[in-house]
Amino acid sequence: xxxxxxxxxxxxxxxxxxxGCYLVRQTPHxxxxxxxxxxxxxxxxxxxxxxxxxxxxxxxxxxxxxxxLYIYFTYGMHYAINIVTGPAGRGEGVxxxxxxxxxxxxxxxxxxxxxxxxxxxxxxGKLAQALGIFDTSLSGQILNKSSILLRPGEPLKDEExxxxxxxxxxxAADRPWRFYIKDNPFVSRV
DNA sequence: CCGGTGATGCCCT
DNA sequence: GGGCATCACCGGT
Numbered sequence: 001x002x003x004x005x006x007x008x009x010x011x012x013x014x015x016x017x018x019x020g021c022y023l024v025r026q027t028p029h030x031x032x033x034x035x036x037x038x039x040x041x042x043x044x045x046x047x048x049x050x051x052x053x054x055x056x057x058x059x060x061x062x063x064x065x066x067x068x069l070y071i072y073f074t075y076g077m078h079y080a081i082n083i084v085t086g087p088a089g090r091g092e093g094v095x096x097x098x099x100x101x102x103x104x105x106x107x108x109x110x111x112x113x114x115x116x117x118x119x120x121x122x123x124x125g126k127l128a129q130a131l132g133i134f135d136t137s138l139s140g141q142i143l144n145k146s147s148i149l150l151r152p153g154e155p156l157k158d159e160e161x162x163x164x165x166x167x168x169x170x171x172a173a174d175r176p177w178r179f180y181i182k183d184n185p186f187v188s189r190v
Numbered sequence: 191c192c193g194g195t196g197a198t199g200c201c202c203t
Numbered sequence: 204g205g206g207c208a209t210c211a212c213c214g215g216t
Contacts, residue, residue, distance in 0.1 A: 040208070042208070048208070049208085050201095050208075053202080056201080056202070057201090058200085058201065058202090072200095072201095072208080073199080073200060073201090074199095074200085074201095074207055074208070074209070075197080075198070075199085075207065075209050075210080076197070076198030076199040076200075076207090076209095077197070077198055077199075077209080077210080078209050078210070080208065080209085082208090095208055097208085123209070123210075124208070124209070125209045125210060126209085126210075166208070167208075167209095168207090168208055168209065169207095169208055170206095170207090
């Protein structure tokens with residue numbers, strides 16, 4: 001699977017294809033590696049998307065060409081990581097909702113302030129905290145040229161991917177634009 | 191185990 | 204000023 005190809009597609013095409021891929025994060029304390037197990041697609045014609053109302057200072061990265069990070073702050077305390085997809089001007093992104101810890105577990109435990117492996121990265125806010133994302137300074141930066149790298153994973157079979165309604169939104173809540181790896185214990189909710 | 195709820199600050203109208 | 208692409212804790216089972 002060619003990641004450049006995936007990131008050039010729409011968020012709806014990219015979101016399921018990012019499952020199984022790896023995020024590698026460089027921190028001052030060492031390297032963290034996780035495997036993406038849950039994603040959600042957002043795009044400009046989607047009332048639930050930050051890009052729905054057009055370009056703003058915060059959402060500008062969503063309107064750039066695929067392959068950048070879009071990181072936002074919400075609920076007064078949480079950060080969330082998105083991977084921008086699609087051509088420039090389209091306002092698309094894939095929220096990384098959950099991942100499986102592979103390396104740098106001790107660093108993530110310190111960042112999260114807990115020990116339980118099963119609760120380290122099973123939610124967007126938890127994942128950002130585990131990876132040491134404590135501000136929005138990475139938003140707009142190009143993946144693989146920043147301290148976060150995206151690497152291809154083993155291809156998944158169609159029957160291993162579940163599509164379901166997205167979580168935590170009120171608008172367009174019926175659209176099945178959340179994707180996760182079936183039976184994976186690190187998915188935020190089943 | 192589960193549902194309800196308070197925390198907390200930025201963005202955008 | 205309203206509303207969050209959330210989380211952890213609390214109380215009742």
